[in-house]
Amino acid sequence: MEAAGGAGGASGGGGESQPPKTLVDWALEILGTADPDEKARLGDLAATEWLRGAIPLPYDPSRPARPPPDRPARSAAVRLLPPSRAPKLGKGGSAQSRLALLHSLAHTESWAVDLSWDIVARFGAPLRMPREFFDDFARVAQDEGRHFAVLSARLRELGSHYGALPAHDGLWDSATRTSHSLLARLAVEHCVHEARGLDVLPTTISRFRAGGDEQTAKLLEDVIYPEEITHCAAGVRWFRYLCLRSRNGDPTASSIPQTITQCSELPRDGTGDIHKVEEVEGDGPKAELAQASNGDDKTVQQVEDELAKCKLVDIGDDVEAAVIRTFHSVVREYFRGPLKPPFNTEARKAAGFEPAWYEPLAVKEVEGQAVE
Numbered sequence: 001m002e003a004a005g006g007a008g009g010a011s012g013g014g015g016e017s018q019p020p021k022t023l024v025d026w027a028l029e030i031l032g033t034a035d036p037d038e039k040a041r042l043g044d045l046a047a048t049e050w051l052r053g054a055i056p057l058p059y060d061p062s063r064p065a066r067p068p069p070d071r072p073a074r075s076a077a078v079r080l081l082p083p084s085r086a087p088k089l090g091k092g093g094s095a096q097s098r099l100a101l102l103h104s105l106a107h108t109e110s111w112a113v114d115l116s117w118d119i120v121a122r123f124g125a126p127l128r129m130p131r132e133f134f135d136d137f138a139r140v141a142q143d144e145g146r147h148f149a150v151l152s153a154r155l156r157e158l159g160s161h162y163g164a165l166p167a168h169d170g171l172w173d174s175a176t177r178t179s180h181s182l183l184a185r186l187a188v189e190h191c192v193h194e195a196r197g198l199d200v201l202p203t204t205i206s207r208f209r210a211g212g213d214e215q216t217a218k219l220l221e222d223v224i225y226p227e228e229i230t231h232c233a234a235g236v237r238w239f240r241y242l243c244l245r246s247r248n249g250d251p252t253a254s255s256i257p258q259t260i261t262q263c264s265e266l267p268r269d270g271t272g273d274i275h276k277v278e279e280v281e282g283d284g285p286k287a288e289l290a291q292a293s294n295g296d297d298k299t300v301q302q303v304e305d306e307l308a309k310c311k312l313v314d315i316g317d318d319v320e321a322a323v324i325r326t327f328h329s330v331v332r333e334y335f336r337g338p339l340k341p342p343f344n345t346e347a348r349k350a351a352g353f354e355p356a357w358y359e360p361l362a363v364k365e366v367e368g369q370a371v372e
């Protein structure tokens with residue numbers, strides 16, 4: 001891979017005629033990089049360059065976007081096992097169990113790197129998301145890469161390495177299930193899963209501490225935990241944004257999942273569902289990409305203006321309630337089973353993820369009745 005993001009930037013590497021390398025180009029390259037260390041390093045470079053303004057465009061509206069891979073490249077050095085055969089981690093009572101826990105955490109962080117770049121590459125251009133969307137997920141991706149790097153380094157300090165143990169091969173399943181809908185992706189991966197991480201992390205930290213591994217406990221507590229709160233916050237923020245953009249009349253998207261309109265009472269000019277666009281347009285996501293790519297600066301500006309119109313905070317109670325109903329509808333459709341308490345209410349609240357968003361999802365609905 002060329003050092004395109006180096007000091008200058010963002011050129012596509014090669015001759016003068018190459019178009020500037022966009023953040024989405026970077027995201028695609030990172031998703032196609034198998035080596036986990038290189039994946040994290042490139043992600044850090046891309047995010048740094050983007051956030052300092054050295055990459056001029058999130059995507060190039062003048063050329064058709066390439067879709068991201070269905071499944072990101074992964075190193076063959078890490079043996080993946082079906083979830084049913086994934087090794088038991090134990091409760092950290094032994095050095096071996098703590099090593100397995102650490103390995104599993106590093107594995108999850110590496111997938112989180114891919115997840116962050118996938119949302120940028122898959123949804124950013126087709127849905128003409130504003131720059132702040134790219135800012136947020138570049139930051140998230142950078143954090144996840146750092147988390148992987150520190151945990152991987154800690155494994156090496158303990159005489160092991162990432163890839164020394166087999167790993168769970170189910171972590172991309174829910175990304176696949178939500179690959180056609182940004183609303184679903186945000187709800188399931190960036191709200192529900194990130195918040196679940198906040199729920200379990202304090203126990204994991206205490207297990208390392210109780211086992212005498214204060215160094216790993218401090219890494220999790222001081223570096224990873226506070227940043228995971230911001231990841232959940234990004235999920236909530238952009239879920240709310242999409243809902244509000246839909247209410248205000250989205251200039252690019254043309255449909256919203258049926259169940260969402262039924263359950264949320266949001267208007268039907270919604271946004272976020274690429275699969276529905278495929279059905280409506282008849283030519284699939286490529287048609288939507290091409291359609292989006294033909295937009296001129298005015299159209300892009302329209303979308304930028306939407307962000308300003310869609311206030312991300314201080315919306316009315318009725319609107320917030322409709323957003324939350326949409327969230328419930330999406331999670332019930334795309335997340336299997338009820339959410340599992342106990343919840344880390346404090347950390348979730350710090351992310352703007354209030355109990356009204358998730359508590360009704362902690363019970364299973366059977367024929368209209370709530371069941372524990």
Ligand SMILES: [Fe+2]
Nearest residue numbers: 109112144147
């Ligand atoms: Fe992380």
Ligand SMILES: [Fe+2]
Nearest residue numbers: 112194228231
């Ligand atoms: Fe995260």
